[in-house]
Amino acid sequence: MDNFDRLAVHTMTTKPWDLPTACAKYAEGGLSGMGVWRQWLEGRSLEESRMLLDDHGITPASLVRGGFFPYATVDEKQTALDDNFKAIDAAAVIGAPQVVLVCGAKPDLSLAESRKHITEGIASCIAHAKSVGVKLAIEPLHPMYADCRSAVNTIGQANDIIDQVGDEWVGIAADVYHIWWDPQLEGEIIRAGSRIIGFHVCDWLTPTNDFLNDRGIMGEGCINIRGIRQLVEATGFQGWIEVEIFSDRYWATDQDKYLTQIKNAYLQHV
Numbered sequence: 001m002d003n004f005d006r007l008a009v010h011t012m013t014t015k016p017w018d019l020p021t022a023c024a025k026y027a028e029g030g031l032s033g034m035g036v037w038r039q040w041l042e043g044r045s046l047e048e049s050r051m052l053l054d055d056h057g058i059t060p061a062s063l064v065r066g067g068f069f070p071y072a073t074v075d076e077k078q079t080a081l082d083d084n085f086k087a088i089d090a091a092a093v094i095g096a097p098q099v100v101l102v103c104g105a106k107p108d109l110s111l112a113e114s115r116k117h118i119t120e121g122i123a124s125c126i127a128h129a130k131s132v133g134v135k136l137a138i139e140p141l142h143p144m145y146a147d148c149r150s151a152v153n154t155i156g157q158a159n160d161i162i163d164q165v166g167d168e169w170v171g172i173a174a175d176v177y178h179i180w181w182d183p184q185l186e187g188e189i190i191r192a193g194s195r196i197i198g199f200h201v202c203d204w205l206t207p208t209n210d211f212l213n214d215r216g217i218m219g220e221g222c223i224n225i226r227g228i229r230q231l232v233e234a235t236g237f238q239g240w241i242e243v244e245i246f247s248d249r250y251w252a253t254d255q256d257k258y259l260t261q262i263k264n265a266y267l268q269h270v
């Protein structure tokens, strides 16, 4: 029996589809979960977006994304905080339980300095997140993005930050693409325990032709997705399994067929 109860697909995965199309297509495909990227909320009110989701029986698993905390100036610091508050508010309106944080990095700051800004930034968002009932999910990114996307590159570093800011409203989104290589993975997932509030899947291709937009469908690459899923679920995690694939190759194909491929890959490899 097909069971897609926990399968959520990120709107970025099916990039050619706008929100109304994605809602209709996911629902038609028997899916009920969606990772909503903020760009997909543009052009209509948040309330209208929520209605679209509700009308199609789609539950937002996450809002993607907030973060980008490291700053060079006080103005930049404030702009980042304002943007994160806005993301948290948007998540609350559309009913997303968490905002995924791509924490940020700046090539002209040391990684340690960036992580300090990230820790402070997250701490500054907690009261607001709590007030609207939305969690913050730190998503460690693969170290190939440590220059300008995230200075948080391992579950261990996310755990270290949460040790400092508290874990009531801050958790971790574990994305197999970013963490599969980590020799400390098992121990740090165990250490994270109930902090794991998101699980993202895709696959790592060999060769990878583009560091951003050449991810594979689950089963196409070298990641032990089932193994990581077992580690994550051993912590008690039973939330959405979010398919997040950036792929110029797949975006250029028929998205209906692609969604079917994703569903098949989910059943076979996740």
Ligand code: ZN
Residues within 6 Å of the ligand: 139, 173, 175, 200, 244
């Ligand atoms: Zn992810």
